[in-house]
Amino acid sequence: MNSGAVKKTAVISLILGFLLTVVYQTTAEKSGQEISSDRWYKEEELRQSILQEQKENRQLEEEWRSLQRDVRAVEEEMAHREVSTFNLVEDLEKLRMLSGEVAVxxxxxxxxxxxxxYVPDGNNPNDYIVHERHIQQVVDELMLASAEAVSINGVRITRNSSIQCEGPVISVDNYTSTAPFVVRAIGDPDQLxxxxxxxxxxxxxLVNENIEVRMQQQSEILMDTVVGERET
Structure with a gap:
């Protein structure tokens, strides 16, 4: 082979080598770009998924807070109803006791x-005996002091009771009796x-009006209903 042919062959080899290098680099760059593009799409998809989950979590958290507020509102309403019901039952029970519907x-x-x-000579005997107003004073004061129930000589007193006086005899709801008159009241002994x-x-x-008064605290007093037997 002459020198001219050798030179041509060398030049062609260099050109082919250069072209192969360029083709390889171009292919590598395209491949790298494709890999980077796929990775970006995957990362973006993951980021969007995370953002969506965060949004849903915030919505769920707000719903949970709303449910908590609803639960608290229901609990407060139920507590209020329980208190109202308890007060109503308590008031009804007090009313039944005062009206004599239940034993106490x-x-x-x-x-x-x-x-x-002792009646001094020349004085009016009526000024030295118990009258209905004296008994009524005691009953009224005991009621004001929160007595739960009151009786006079065993007769249960209600708001419709009547106390009448006929000389030394006093009638309580058509039950007549004479002195001494025993008024019993159930409640706080110290307060009464x-x-x-x-x-x-x-x-x-009462003492100033010549009435003898004796008071005693009792550990237990039993009063039947108005329609029942007299207390003992």
């Missing part, structure tokens, strides 16, 4: 009113007794 048992006080044992013993109060007024 508990501590309380016993107040005995008696005619004065203190109400009657206030300075210038009921007891002092």
């Amino acid at each position: 048992k508990g501590p309380g006080v016993e107040v005995t009113l008696n005619d004065h044992t 007794e203190a109400a009657l013993e206030l300075s210038g109060g009921v007891k002092d007024q």
Whole structure:
């Protein structure tokens, strides 16, 4: 082979080598671009998925808070209803006790009113005996002191009860009796007794009107219903 042919062959080899290099680099760059593009799409898809999950989580959290508020509102309403129901039942029970519809048992006080044992000569005997107003004073004061139930000589008192006086005889709801008159009241013994013993109060007024007054606290008093038998 002459020198000219060798030169041509060398030139062709160089050109082919250059072309192969260019083709390889171009192919590699395209492949790299395709890989980078696929990775970007995958990362973007993952990012969008995370954002969507975060959005859904925020919605679920808000729904949970809303449910909590609803639950608290229901609980508060139920608590209010329970208190209202309890108060209603308690008030109804007190009303039934005061009206004499149910038997009552508990501590309380016993107040005995008696005619004065001594009437000075020349004085009116009526000024020394127990009248209905004296008994009514005691009953009213005991009621004001939160007595749960009151009786007079075993007769249960209600808001419709009547106390009438005919000389030394007093009629309570058509039950007649004479002195001594025993008024019993169920409730806080200390509170009931203190109400009657206030300075210038009921007891002092009765004593000033020549009525003998004796008070005792009782650990247990039993009162039947109005339609039942008298208390013992």
